[in-house]
Amino acid sequence: MTTFGDSTRCVHSGLPAPVPGEPLVPGPVFAAPYHLAVEGFEPGTDGYGRPDNATRRILETAIGDLEDGSCLAFSSGQAAITALLMTVLRPGDKVVIPSDGYYNTRALAASTFADLSVTVVEVPTAGPYPSFDGVRLVLIESPANPGLDEAPIAALAESALAAGALLAVDNTAATPLLQKPLILGADVVVASGTKALTGHSDLLIGYVATRDPELLAGMQRWRNLGGAIPSAFDCWLARRSLSTLALRLRQQGATGTALSTLLRSHPLVSDVRWAATAPGLVSFSLPSAAHVAAFLRASTLVAAATSFGGTHTSADRRHQWGDTVPAGFVRLSCGIEDTSDILTDISSALDAAAQV
């Protein structure tokens, strides 16, 4: 599939070759145990649902094609990040993580991994980055959630390689359509597919992708022993949703680009943040939490919701989750509604919030 463009791969990757009478898209394979050969288990056949599921393999082939590596799907983005950290880090190791990225990554490092005597160093996504000498793993997130700062992935890959550290990139916000960290030199991608990748606000899923066979085998072993597999039905929904990823990103990006311009000229709004690698997301600040509440109440189309990248436009006041951002900081995720409807709705809701 690597000779095809991304939209084509989103539709076709992972699906079986045409067979007359078979469906274009196979249904989910629901199986805990499979029938075994009466003589005993034959390696290479499906035996049990935790290690083996055909629907999950279809999804993994599709995501792996898009990331340009081999993919393993997990039950959530957090499960994928946990798999990477548990596979790579040992007591006494040092890990670099973003100080301004997804809060649960920080919480996981500061609790479980600090307890396991791993030294955790927090660095802002935009840098400056310290020397990676003595570092085992550098985990970056670009663009970072929720501030949308970007990290210089290719340059960091070079410094990590020179220092003998692994570089991992959380590719949740960009998706592999807008950023391919493995091609930029990263060793491994981790991501939540709960957000834009699947984009219908109806499932949680995560994945890792890498070209390093040893790392892949380690994370596969962890998944099998840790048990954090996604269900066959969620894998099937995810593969189905992937078909429209390019279309969804195009519409979300068109609205997000226009919205960032609108927000920059609105007197109630400050600190507008937008990144070309996740153009459907716009972060900005209103003067207070009360202004955000008034904005959400006055809006018809913007749902108050966490997560992002869905078909519905939504906004989240990140301070309520403990992000170190001002109380009026909003991460807004553009859906696939008509751009003009979203701009009109947000503009009038901001005007109403300005009366607070």
Ligand SMILES: *Cc1c(COP(=O)(O)O)cnc(C)c1O
């Ligand atoms: C949501 C998110 C995660 C965690 O994903 P879940 O699917 O919710 O477990 C990890 N990284 C980033 C950047 C996220 O936005």
